Amino acid sequence: MYGGKFYRLLHPRPTVVIASRCPNGRVNLMPASWNTPVSEEPPTVAVAVEREAYTHQCLQHHRYATLNVLPIDAADLxxxxxxxxxxxxxxxxxxxxxxxxxxxxxxxxxAGALAVYEVEVYKEVEVGEVTLYIFHVLETWAAPGAADQWGFDFKKVNIPLHGAGRAFYRVDPKPVFAKK
Ligand SMILES: Cc1cc2nc3c(=O)[nH]c(=O)nc-3n(C[C@H](O)[C@H](O)[C@H](O)COP(=O)(O)O)c2cc1C
Known part of the structure; x- marks a missing residue:
């Protein structure tokens, strides 16, 4: 049995910052690395949000959010x-x-995000201490020059992959092409 927390071997993972609209009248910002695309039709992405996070309450209050992919330079933030x-x-x-x-x-x-998903809550799945929010993607945007049809151009930009705690990794800009 691996000695660390079970999910560590599925990191590092791309991190998004969820912006939500809250009952206290503010926009709230929460990083989340437990996120994944789910289906192409409809276009959906899921994010696991702890029920104790204020973001959870905010998503109950207002059913729309943005998922922001910030550059690696924003790791401190x-x-x-x-x-x-x-x-x-x-x-x-x-x-x-x-x-x-x-x-x-x-x-x-x-402002300064490399990519933004504008989303609406589509389904919620209760699992343990989290709600898995499945979002319908209403709009996607990438900063000019940051991405082409295959995704980010890692020769030009880089994104924060969350390892554990304060550790973040970059994407190696040199791809490994599998043989045909
Ligand atoms: C890089 C990073 C990734 C995180 N990923 C998640 C996540 O996927 N799901 C989650 O519930 N909390 C995650 N957290 C913890 C929340 O961001 C943290 O509990 C936050 O303070 C909640 O803020 P809120 O109460 O304003 O919503 C992560 C924290 C960091 C630093």
Whole structure:
């Protein structure tokens, strides 16, 4: 039996920052690395959100959100966003995060994001201490020059893959091509 927490061997994982609209009138920001695409038709992505996180309450209050992929340079910010709760602080103003209007949802996106998904809650699955939020993707956006049809151009940009605790990894920009 592996000696660490069981999920460690499924890390590092791309991290998104969920922006949600909360009962206290604020926009809240929470990093989440337990996320995955689910289906192509309809286009859905799922994120596991602890029921204790304020974001959970916010998603119950307002059913739309943005999922923001920030650059690796934002690792410090991402970590900080994951160490305090929007119940106690206005994270956007405390950490100087600039927000911009979205196109399809009434929840802002994070300025400087490399990519943004605008989403609506589609289904919720209760599992242990989390709710697996399955979101319908209403809009996708990538920063100009950051991505082509195959995804991010890692020669130009890099994204935070969350390892454990404060450790983040980059994507190696050199692909390994499998033989035909
Ligand atoms: C890099 C990183 C990834 C995280 N991933 C998740 C996750 O996928 N699901 C989750 O429930 N919490 C995750 N957390 C913890 C939450 O971000 C943390 O509990 C946060 O303070 C909740 O904020 P809120 O109460 O304002 O919603 C992560 C934290 C970090 C730093």
């Amino acid at each position: 991402i970590y900080k966003l994951g160490t305090v709760s929007g119940r106690d602080v206005d994270k956007a103003s405390q950490f100087g995060v600039n927000l911009e209007p979205s196109t399809k949802v009434d929840v802002p996106r994070i």
